[in-house]
Amino acid sequence: MKLKSRHLLGLDGMAKEELALILDTAVSFREVLDRPIKKVPPLQGKTVVNLFFESSTRTRISFELAERRLSADVVSFSTAASSVSKGETLKDTARNIEAMKIDMVVIRHAAPGSAHFLTRVVDANIINAGDGAHEHPTQGLLDMYTLREKFGTLEGLRVCIVGDISHSRVARSNIYGLTTMGAKVSVCGPATLIPKDIQQLGVKVYHRLDEVIPEVDALNVLRIQLERQKSGLFPSLREYHRFFGVTKEKVSKASKPITIMHPGPINRDVELSADLADGEHSVILQQVTNGVAIRMAVLYLLGTTN
């Protein structure tokens, strides 16, 4: 079994077997992370470039660690020090870097489709580390991994993604991946932050947390960004917290404990209360650990099969 594409652009359209392959591969890399020596040789001699056109701490470090633990040579590039500020196009930047003979590119960019775009202008394997509001496939995979680890299976699992769905690549990758694996996915957020016709992606829409909480096994809570308030999409953080913030009081209404996830970074006590984030049903730090294993699996599968 192999992945059909030599790139990982998104979970949209990937087959169940492919997703399962990545998750299964990640299990063995997860074990590597618990060893005293956390390094294996499969990408020895390969060069991976991390092209980050948007600030990111967690994802970039996670990718870098994954690459190094697979023994790849790693170069990272972030906007602050880039030639983008000198007016160079994405195409030129990418082609120049490729001219230095590299094998794989991990890209984070604000424009949806930028990873697709790179596949048309360079020959390297492309891994999407977040393209605007489109996809963040490794985040979707690590969320699925974490849920599978906790519940044993994704089939029939009830997951609600809470918050700003419109601007969230995490939401989309979760929706594509989880629905393909047979989970029941819903979204909950203010009507202005739920994109039009999202039901067509196979999810149920809620606007009240108290209605969805009794119906789910896990809540994946998204970060709310203050700038959405300025563009008129919600009135205030205070109001958001009161009606869409996930708190101990609200989840206590459920008949059994609800697993709490968050892709980070958390606005504590805005979208998620601190006690829940640090509580016994939170898997937020497991998500981070599993992220390294998932990225090792993806890099391994793409980097060693062509």
Next chain:
Amino acid sequence: MKLLLKGGRLVDPVSGRDEVVDIQIVDGTIERIASGITVSAGVKEIDLRGKIVAPGFIDMHVHLREPGYEHKETIETGCASAAAGGFTAVCCMPNTNPAIDDESVARYVHEKGKGVCDGIVDVYPIAAATKGRKGEELSPMAELVQAGAVGFSDDGAPISSPEIMRRALEYSSMYGVPVIQHAEESSMTRDGCMNEGAMATRLGLSGIPPIAEELMIARDVILLRYTPEARYHVAHISTKNALAHVRKAKSEGLNVTCEVTPHHFTITEDVVSGFDTNTKMNPPLRTKDDVAAMKDGLRDGTIDVIATDHAPHTIDEKEVEYTTAPFGIVGLETAVGLCLTELVEKKVLTIVQLIQKLSTNPRRLLSLPEIVFKEGEAANITLLDPVAEWTVKTAAFRSKSKNSPFDGFRLKGRAIGIINNGKALFF
């Protein structure tokens, strides 16, 4: 130049003529229309058996980019593209730099057209409705009409202010020239780069909601009721409900017309899924429902005109992130093929109706002289092969720009020649 068009089917919506007949043209003038004309010395015979002879096509919505953006297109390359696509006339939009908002620019564009491509393509400027296309003050409309302008539009941008729109309608009505609206309520379309709906949601791209177009048309129709002497034309209509507003306004007897582009009746937002920037245009590609509605509108006459919104951009400008790419695609060299394939072959329109929408109707609504097939009249002709199958190759376009989503499309039917201003071109 002496030509004998032999054995072609003359389809002339103006006279209602539809018959196989020979046409002899001498120095650009129709000398004889009859059956069985025999070729005489010095006359070039063109075998048109199975082909169609139509009045010259006009594309009333193109961007020739000159002056100001000659790296994308010039009046010369734009006219070459028009000719290759089967058009004997184009109307060019005023979003040049400087904008066509004063006499000198209008005259420059109009005159320049006569000096390129042997003068075979007539270039009629659409002038800006407001100075600098800023939507604040009316352009000098009377002077612009004298300089050759045939319509007014701030195309690329809407005429947003209801007060300015009202005054533009009133003022232009003195000269019988239409105001052409790029119908978009801009406050609702800010970062949008494709149709709002399921596909935009799937791709994480910001949407351009259909209501942004519908609201502006609805408002303009209300304004038009207030200034019924004016003439109002909706550019590149694209949604089902927008069309319903036009249909209703027409039934009231208001002076409303509208046009659709070939891409809006051929392809849907689904083609955006690969993030090819040649699928990015404004208005955006809409849904299957909207495409079906466009065909209904063409069939029932709500849509008067087919125009391309030919919008050239260079490869470098288009080979960027989807959100950064400029809006627009070229259309002159695929229009006739798409029309024949999507409309005539699929029995949406008869060939007569198609010719009306590519020639008779746009000329009438722009008050351009009617093309008459009669002895002694000037020959202004587009020749069609309705069954030739061909593959679109953007690399072979005469246009300076190649930004088309139709590369590789198999089409049935194409233009095979044009005759205008004493010149003839066969291909």
